[in-house]
Amino acid sequence: MPTKRTKIPEKNPIVKQTRKKSSVKKKTRKVWPLALKLVLAGITLVLLSPFYYGYVLKTGTSTWQWIKDIGQDSNYPNYYDFDIRIPKKYSIHGIDVSYAQGKIDWQKVKSMKEGDVSITFAFIKATEGLLTVDPYFKRNWREAPKAGIVCGAYHYFRPKKSGKQQARFFLQTVNVENGDLPVVVDVETLDGKDPATMRKELHDFIVHIEAKTHVKPIIYSGLSFYQDYLQGYFDDHILWIAHYYKKELKTRNTNNWQFWQHSDIAKVNGINHAVDFNAFKGDLAAFQKLIIKSDDLNR
Structure with a gap:
């Protein structure tokens, strides 16, 4: 027994050496540069940001590119209340809505403003095909003008149905x-029809609307769909083009567009769901010229 006890003190230096080595590691961890910690914290915030998931992942932009771009492009700044980037050179902005946005408080929509951006106009879905009426159309069509928003109604076109009907x-x-x-x-789908059939039915739709209202309809489409199937056939009509998350709308031989749907993930007061955001190409005088007058309807 005494001999075993005499061996115990001999192990103590080894234990002390182990503990000393562990304390050295702890000291090493504490000397991380503050700047590195801040960078890691910033990256973590970016990855957790709703804007990151709404913009970066959807557009395919690299995280590093997005970090570098934030706040650096004065022509494509972030508008944090709307939670999107908005091209800077446009002065007249609007939204388009359907049943997908639910019940809307149009007074809140109209009163929302961030910097130089507020909502002037709204395109409201009315019908689709031959049978579908948007369940929120009547309410939106009544309440939006009361709030002071200029409105236009839109029809979701189905090429497999008669355009005139x-x-x-x-x-x-x-x-x-x-x-x-x-x-x-x-117009954004062929519905299984060939392009020529789609264009024929669209032409019939346009002719009937113009005959009854004396105003040429606006054609809405995605940029690729328009360039693939419509360009060169309806060039005397005003275009409303969808092309998302870009600081400018670059079109190929397409100059007759007046409205640009540049985002589909905007947040707007009074609307509980993401909404499309649009810019008008011209100034206020040009916008007012588009608005239907009594003389137009009575021609």
Whole structure:
């Protein structure tokens, strides 16, 4: 027994050496540069940001590129209340809505403003095909103008249905009046039809609407769909082009666009869901020229 006890003190230096080595490691961890910690914290915040998931992942932009771009491009700044970037050179902005946005408080929509951006106009879905009326159309069509927003109604076009019958259905639902924006026909699918058939039915829709309202409809489409199937056929009509998350709309031989849907993830007061955001190409005088007058309807 005494001999075993005499060996115990001999192990103590080894224990002390182990503890000393452990304390050295702890000291090493404490000397990380503060700047590195801040960078890691910043990256963590970016990865957790809703804007990151709404913009970076959706557009395919690299995280590093997004970090570098933030706040650096004065022509494409962040508007944090709207939670999107908005091209800077446009002065007139608007939204488009359907049942997907639910019940909207239009007074809150109209009163929202951040910097030089507020909402002037809204395109409201009315009908689709031959049978579907948007369940929120009547309410939106009534309440938005009360709040001081200039409105236009749109029809989601189905190429597999008669264009003329779709136009009649639309006009049974929408009473186009003085102070409205022109009717919009939303064309973004072939519906299994060939391009020539789609264009024929679209032409019939347009002709009937123009005959009844005396105003040419606006054509809405995605940039690629328009360039693939519509360009060169309806060039005398005003275009409303969808092309997302860019600081400018670059089109190939397409100069007749007036409205640009540049985002589909905006946050707007009074709306509980993400909403499309649009810019008008011209100034206030040009915008007012588009608004339907009594003389137009009575020609």
